[in-house]
Amino acid sequence: MQIVKIAPRGFAANAYLLTEDGENAVVIDPAQPQVLAEAKRRGLCVKFALLTHGHFDHVGGCAALSAAGAKIGCLKTALSARLPDLGEEFGTPVPDFSLDFTFAAETPFELCKISFLPLATPGHTSDSCCYLVRAAHSEEKRGYVGLFSGDTLFAGNIGRIDLPTGSAAQMRASLARLKALPFDGAVYPGHGEDTTLAKERACNPFLKGI
Ligand SMILES: [Zn+2]
Numbered sequence: 001m002q003i004v005k006i007a008p009r010g011f012a013a014n015a016y017l018l019t020e021d022g023e024n025a026v027v028i029d030p031a032q033p034q035v036l037a038e039a040k041r042r043g044l045c046v047k048f049a050l051l052t053h054g055h056f057d058h059v060g061g062c063a064a065l066s067a068a069g070a071k072i073g074c075l076k077t078a079l080s081a082r083l084p085d086l087g088e089e090f091g092t093p094v095p096d097f098s099l100d101f102t103f104a105a106e107t108p109f110e111l112c113k114i115s116f117l118p119l120a121t122p123g124h125t126s127d128s129c130c131y132l133v134r135a136a137h138s139e140e141k142r143g144y145v146g147l148f149s150g151d152t153l154f155a156g157n158i159g160r161i162d163l164p165t166g167s168a169a170q171m172r173a174s175l176a177r178l179k180a181l182p183f184d185g186a187v188y189p190g191h192g193e194d195t196t197l198a199k200e201r202a203c204n205p206f207l208k209g210i
Pocket of ligand 1: 055
């Protein structure tokens, strides 16, 4: 699987382009419209976009992707459809968009030959979600290739819990969940550098105490 990290221009989240067949791609957190151009430049057609949560800095490219035919999906929670994206509050309004599909936590699904296991990880927001990702089909059974952690877990840090629907108690439970995953490999966070779960277990002060 090819995983391409698209660093933001200005203040926005990391976006990730995932492709298994080298033609069709899934984006996790289309933070900015430039995601489309970056995909085209690599000869990829973005079919789907998955959100880790609804904050403005993670969804700024959704409208452009929708217009180009991609389907936008997120975790099904009571609030998932219309959480405030905080764009106005932070002086960075983003174009409105509609969700095309939702999915349940803990139930894997397949898009573009990639299997996604969504984990409900409330704390940063009540609708926050992480994805464990692996190739859907292969000759030999391969394990997970990455955890896409949104604003729940960063390299050496964690996401804010002081924004609307944030919760320290829920964040603690979500971090405990991530810490206990049977996976040591790559973590692709919503902001900053990539890391690994093994490294975060050993060094992240927010995980060490849990
Ligand atoms: Zn956020």
